[in-house]
Amino acid sequence: MKPVPIVGAVLLAVAVAAGAWFGYLRLGGSPALVTKEGTGVFPSEHDAAYTGSKAIATAPALMTLTQGERVSLLWDTYGKDYWACYIRTSAKQRGWVLCASLSDQR
Numbered sequence: 292m293k294p295v296p297i298v299g300a301v302l303l304a305v306a307v308a309a310g311a312w313f314g315y316l317r318l319g320g321s322p323a324l325v326t327k328e329g330t331g332v333f334p335s336e337h338d339a340a341y342t343g344s345k346a347i348a349t350a351p352a353l354m355t356l357t358q359g360e361r362v363s364l365l366w367d368t369y370g371k372d373y374w375a376c377y378i379r380t381s382a383k384q385r386g387w388v389l390c391a392s393l394s395d396q397r
Contacts, residue, residue: 324364324378326356327394332378332386339387340373353386362393 331352333339341347356362362378367390369375376390 324362324393324395326358326360326362326388327392328358329355330388330392331355332380332384332388334386336368336370336373336375336377336387339375339389340370354380354384356380356388362388364393 331339331342332354333342333352334350338349342349342352360380362380365377365379365385367374367376374390375387376393377385377387378393379385
């Protein structure tokens with residue numbers, strides 16, 4: 292029985308898409324963002340969104356960014372009442388912050 296060429300094309304398309312995705316994560320998105328204020332970098336979007344909440348438990352910050360620190364935006368997401376950004380710092384640390392604490396001003 293001959294292999295179906297469609298299966299090979301689908302596998303090739305998935306491999307190309309995965310390579311593009313991992314390349315994007317590795318090289319980063321827009322490097323022109325800076326922090327507007329001191330903010331924590333968290334392990335999950337949930338932790339970034341609800342830090343400081345008395346009703347919702349969150350993990351501690353992985354690190355704290357100072358005002359004016361440059362970060363790369365890898366992607367963002369919206370929740371019911373928050374906008375969180377997955378970033379990479381200049382020290383190559385990745386994590387989540389609230390997008391409201393970032394600015395594109397240089």
